[in-house]
Amino acid sequence: MIYLRSLIFTILLFLSVFPFSFAVILAAPAGLSASYYFAAMWAKFNMWSLRTICGLCYRVEGADNIPAQNGVIYVKHSSAFETMVQFVVFPAQACVLKRELMWIPIMGWALALIKPIAIDRKAHGSAVRQVIRHGRHRLDAGLWVVIFPEGTRMPPGETRRYGLSGAVLAAETGRPLLPVAHNAGDFWPRRGLRKRSGTIRVVIGPAIDPAGKTPHAINAEAQTWIEATMREISEAYQPETRASDTE
Numbered sequence: 001m002i003y004l005r006s007l008i009f010t011i012l013l014f015l016s017v018f019p020f021s022f023a024v025i026l027a028a029p030a031g032l033s034a035s036y037y038f039a040a041m042w043a044k045f046n047m048w049s050l051r052t053i054c055g056l057c058y059r060v061e062g063a064d065n066i067p068a069q070n071g072v073i074y075v076k077h078s079s080a081f082e083t084m085v086q087f088v089v090f091p092a093q094a095c096v097l098k099r100e101l102m103w104i105p106i107m108g109w110a111l112a113l114i115k116p117i118a119i120d121r122k123a124h125g126s127a128v129r130q131v132i133r134h135g136r137h138r139l140d141a142g143l144w145v146v147i148f149p150e151g152t153r154m155p156p157g158e159t160r161r162y163g164l165s166g167a168v169l170a171a172e173t174g175r176p177l178l179p180v181a182h183n184a185g186d187f188w189p190r191r192g193l194r195k196r197s198g199t200i201r202v203v204i205g206p207a208i209d210p211a212g213k214t215p216h217a218i219n220a221e222a223q224t225w226i227e228a229t230m231r232e233i234s235e236a237y238q239p240e241t242r243a244s245d246t247e
Contacts, residue, residue: 044087050195071207072167074178077148077152081188099119159227183200
C-alpha cells in the first residue's frame with residue numbers, strides 16, 4: 001500500500017503544478033504578493049496531500065530563531081520536500097535555483113513571477129556573482145533569499161562542501177544567515193517513488209550574525225551547525241533506531 005499511496009501523491013503533485021501556475025500568472029497584475037500567495041498555496045496544498053495520502057507530516061522546531069530582519073536561509077537539501085515546505089515555514093522569499101527550471105512552459109513562467117534567482121550551475125564564479133547581485137535586490141525588496149548550499153540533493157548521512165555565495169551575500173549586506181536542518185531524506189528519498197509515513201523534523205538554528213566574520217567563517221559555522229544537527233535527527237546516523245516498514 002505504501003507504494004500505491006506514494007504513486008497517488010506523486011501524480012497529484014505533478015498535476016497540481018499547472019492549475020496553481022496559472023493562478024500565479026493570472027494574479028501577476030496585482031503584484032508580487034498576489035502571485036506569491038498562490039505559490040505558497042500550492043506548497044500548502046501539497047503538504048496537506050502528503051499528510052493525508054502518505055501519512056507524512058512535519059514538525060517545525062526553533063521557529064523563534066527566525067529574526068525580524070530578513071536575510072539568507074541555508075537549507076539542507078536531500079529531497080523535494082524542502083522545496084515546498086520553505087514556502088510554508090518562512091516569510092516571502094526568493095529561492096536560488098537552476099535556470100533550466102525557468103524553461104519549463106507554464107511552470108517556468110509562474111516561477112519567473114515570484115522572483116527567484118536562476119543561475120547556471122556550471123558557470124561557477126559568474127553564478128556566485130549573480131547570486132550576490134540579485135540577492136542584494138531581493139533583500140532590499142524585503143524578501144528572504146533561500147539557498148541550498150550543497151547545490152544538489154544529498155542522500156541522508158552525506159554532505160559536500162557548501163557553496164560560498166550565501167555567506168558572501170550575508171557578509172556584504174550585514175544580513176543574518178539562518179541555518180536549517182531536516183530529516184526529510186529519511187522519509188522521502190531523493191530518488192525513487194516511496195514516501196514513508198512519519199513526522200519530518202524541520203529544525204531552525206540560531207541566526208548567524210555576519211558582523212566581523214569572513215564569508216568562509218560564516219559558511220563554516222553554518223555547515224557545522226547543520227551537519228551536527230543532522231547527526232542528531234537523521235536515521236542515517238542512528239541505524240539501530242531505523243523504523244521498520246511493515247506495509
